[in-house]
Amino acid sequence: MEAIDALMGGFAVALSWHNVGLMMVGILLGVVVGVLPGLGGPNGVAILLPLTFTMDPTSAIIMLSCIYWGALFGGAITSILFNIPGEAWSVATTFDGYPMAQQGKAGQALTLAFTGSFFGALSGILLITFLAPLVARFALRFGPAEFFAVYLLTFCSFIGMGKERKAKIVISMGLGLLLAAVGMDTVSGDLRMTFGLTELLRGFEFLVAVIGLFGISEILLTMEEGVAFKGKRAALDLKVVLRTWLQMPRYLFTLLRSALIGCWLGVTPGGAIAASFMGYGVAKKFARDPDSYGQGNPQGVLAPETAAHAAGSSALLPMLSLGIPGSATAAVLLGGLMVWGLQPGPLLFVEQKDFVWGLIASMYLGNLAGLIVVLTTVPLFAAILRVPFSIVAPLILAVCAIGAYTVNNAAFDIWLILVFGVVGYLFKKLDYPLAPMVLALVLGDRAEDAFRQTMLVSGGDLSVFWSNGLVGTLVTLALAILFWPLAAAGLRRLRGGTAGEAGTAGAAGAAGESARGGPDDAGRAERSGAPSREAPGPAMQIGHPSSK
């Protein structure tokens, strides 16, 4: 197997002392990032990215991806011990994790969460190992037209499959595209929307937007709710861990099902948040005792964690093989690649073999290291949350300011994070999704360039997008996904079924306008207990107990 050989080479790269050290640093920082409110995955990676500008790209991405794994693990700690999800993707973990902790089974719940996370991540990474090289090889034949089609597909599936109001998704994405267009136009050299301001010549750096949208806004929301961290104590001793592991085979089916859901939602732009809710919802639906969910059912911890991690890791597949991020954090990592001078896309697998396989190998090692680190250091990280928020909040804000400054050495950017922070606060409270905006900021210019290159070749003729089977299929698929919710709503109306549609519409993913009450209600209900969420909308009506 070619992939196995390449992977072994990757392990050789990743297993240097230097890189293993960075891996540990990354995991520890990541868990801190995951535990603290206001420092989510995308934001944590964005802040630390400038520190790696001088590092060798392979070491840099190993450290940054480990921050990502650490954040995924860390989110579970606060969910279970404090009933406060450190990350939006661990909201579903609180449903059964906190009740377990209250019953004195915190150790068991944590072990379940970490093991589920590890299993989920492992399945995502296996998918990457064997599928990514194939996808990349296929994509090598792509020209600008095909790439534009793939970008279009990404944008359209965010709109067509998003659970929020369509108008709000389009606004969020459109604002991202507009911000991406500010500055010098790469094709004609014209200045766009700079309004004569020198600060705008550079355009908007997406890292700055991420720090404001995800970091500052989260602090504002946490302050607003006046969170007090009162948690259960937890020490994990080896006996509890081993006893829990012995029960694992019983839950094998749940594990596999959640891993599958996660991998699917991770590769398509659904993301870890949607995956965790769906994992929980599906596990509950197929359970023999659905009423025990929400009361401390072990599978209620296992299912969402496994799915979230599977989605979190498989979101890196399209990023590595096509240059299209499947999640906000993957988008930030993608931005990192460009900063280090690497061109994301299928050519990476040919030109930067060491880099790609070093990264993939580090995913295996990073997750194993992460599992060991979190199992041994839970009390330490639980203690972090007992530090008063009036110390933690200004520290996080200062780190955000420094992170924003270092991106371009521009003081103007520090003001920008303030503006983006307020925007993020308003958008989160009004259920505008933020991920489409970040995605559009990262991909906007690339998509436009691809389109205009295609037009240069074809002489302005649009029919080039249906000129061969591949590009035609992609474009048609993109348009189909975009208009599917409209078509589905039309069909329902034709059948005359007006009542009872909310339940099925949510499950079909074509919620559109008809399931309107669903996401908003759930989002608002969420607000009472959860200070941290990226987008409360997605899949809430599938998994949230209050909506059943």
Added chain:
Amino acid sequence: MQASEANEAGPAHGGETPGERGVASRMAVEIAVAAAVALLAAVAIWSNLSIGVGWTDDGPQAGYFPMWIAVIVLACSLVAMAQAWREADRTPFVTATQLRQVGVVLLPLALYVLAIGWLGIYVSSALFLAGFMVFVGRFPWWKSAAFGLAAALLLFWVFEIQFRVPLPKGPVETMLGY
């Protein structure tokens, strides 16, 4: 359905202690945000019209894409406004207490960013951290000052010495020879 929704979320509205009073209804904020988006989109349309939004022989001109995206955003913001109007969700967006909490972060943060401009990031960070601890956390001033100073020194060690990332510096650093 809309009415029952409003009732469910009612308690915050009904509990009439002064701090629990809503400052603005969700409907008002929804409409205000959508209006701001619409304004931005209008500015973008106007700006791009001036650099050419046509379609030449070799494809679209520089303003073509941003202009049409702005048109779409404008249309969607009108839809969002209409939806908010139709739903008339009068539950409070934030209560007075919550708004004060947000201000407690936002105002010092703005002062901090302002201070970075002339004091440099290290001195401002020390002041920001210490000030926040004293005024929000009610810590004794000496504890706060010590913590602020220690944090600034740590930041200096990490960024200037370990990673050699230059951050904005002010008169104090110049005095010390950096």
